[in-house]
Amino acid sequence: MTTAVAVSASPSSAKKAASRNLLATCWTTAGDANPYPGDQRSPVGIRERVEAASGAGFRGLGLLHADLMPALDEYGVRGLRTLLDDHGIVDLELELLTGWWATGPDRVRNDLLTAAEQLGARHIKAAPDVAGGSWNRDQWITAFAALAADAANAGTRVGLELLPWSNIRTVHEGLSLVRDAGAPAAGLIIDVWHTERAHTPPADLAAVPLRYIVGVELDDADAEPVGTLFDDTVNRRRLCGRGAFDLAGVIAALRATGWDGPWGAEILSEEHRKTPVREAVAAAFRTVEAVLKQRCQ
Template sequence: MDTEDLLATCWTTAGDTAPDLDDKRSPLNLRERVEAAGAAGFKGFGLLYSDLVEAEREYGLAGVRTLFEDNGLVHIELELLTDWWADGPRRSASDAVRQDLLRAAEALGARHLKIGPDVDDQPWDLDVWAGEFAALAAQADGVGARLGIEFLPWSNIKTVHDGLRLVETAGHPAGGLIIDVWHTERAHTPPAELAKVPGSRIVGVELDDADSDAVGTLFEDTVRRRRLCGEGSFDLPGIIAALRTAGWHGPWGVEILSEAHRVLPVREAAEAAYRTAAALLR
């Protein structure tokens, strides 16, 4: 299997929806999205939990897996679990999502599960979080998947260094980081720092681009104004070289989130995302 495969993360093929909407479900049928990703050349596919629920209702998990296999999509990413550190009603709701994601990961042969930090940036206890992360990583491992946390510069886990501190404290080999280059760039992390991340702690990488200056809040900028790879200000060749030095060779996620991208026909959107990212990996 080609280690330089590309994975279309959930938003890249989701069409006219976004993380800042109350209803984040894609308006597109999963078959349309999967066929568009496969036709573009992607070998991996990401699915948001709310879309997973719809897909299971329409196809059953066995049918979803067949759909992926028929279109050459072998690297499957499921997201996004939040509140895994919480208690009370928030934790109860999170645990219900957790069980669904773990069940689906096993049925679909998912490569990894993606989880998020606290976007409200509340005070947190490293040891408590590490314990929760280790327990969740063990559950992911139990269904044949890895667990990756995506750090966000506006959250309690702002940088690759913060994320690494969490996963190293947790210590479970199935746990690691999702490194989205948008977040490393907006956190002003130089590529040389990425080269130092232990390869065993990189669960996923997401490629994208952006203008040099953020417009609005970081959250607004990241969901509305990302650019296709090579069409913004990021030193993507340097970042890719650094991540390869760290030991990463794919699958490379491509996460394009923008007002311009999501109104394109899905086949056009997937093709543009694939073509511009693949050009950087040659």
């Protein structure tokens, strides 16, 4: 567990931050589904997921490509956007782009960019390389700049999520890449699970320029991982405030950058998947809202 950075916000800015939209990331509403290789589709229908998120209080929603495409097949672009609008879902996050650094056709990339433009998605989430192979940094900078340009043309942004078991493990490594890409639509997804497991102190998060932050995700976990980092992140995350993470320090640090939302809730665990969807999503909302409100008092 890291040490909180001493950062304070004015009452007006703190109140504004607490009232900003909260976003339920894709796994938070997915029910009994997980990111392990194989069939990652949620067994929960898109309408039930939207209703669960909206009913809990979320005004943002994340969708995985594997669930986005069936939802578009069922509702069409106009129908899906209407479903989101009717339930007060303002911010839409789409994921997950992998292999974007390679050349050649990429169906998932095309699907996500097209859907982002048609649905008015806030951003697309991209991942680094988890295979552990060699990589050419200059090639990656060029590829990420091209991806960001495609995102800008689609009216959205692309956020690179830092993964402590990948080739881009830390905020410092990710920030270096997106800076060198030099594209306004390029930035980072900062998930507290990944920054805490990478032992990144809140003060380092406070130093990230706001223009490079595309999204923020809050969650919690025990002080030490169990098993591999991937197994731990998929099976043992906790609701906010139920673990050992320095959420107070992280939230204060991110507010110091000027970030005021949307704040994502990304809850992944065996317990979460076994809980009825509406109950699980409501618990995710309550606990994220609680830790954000604590920082405003």
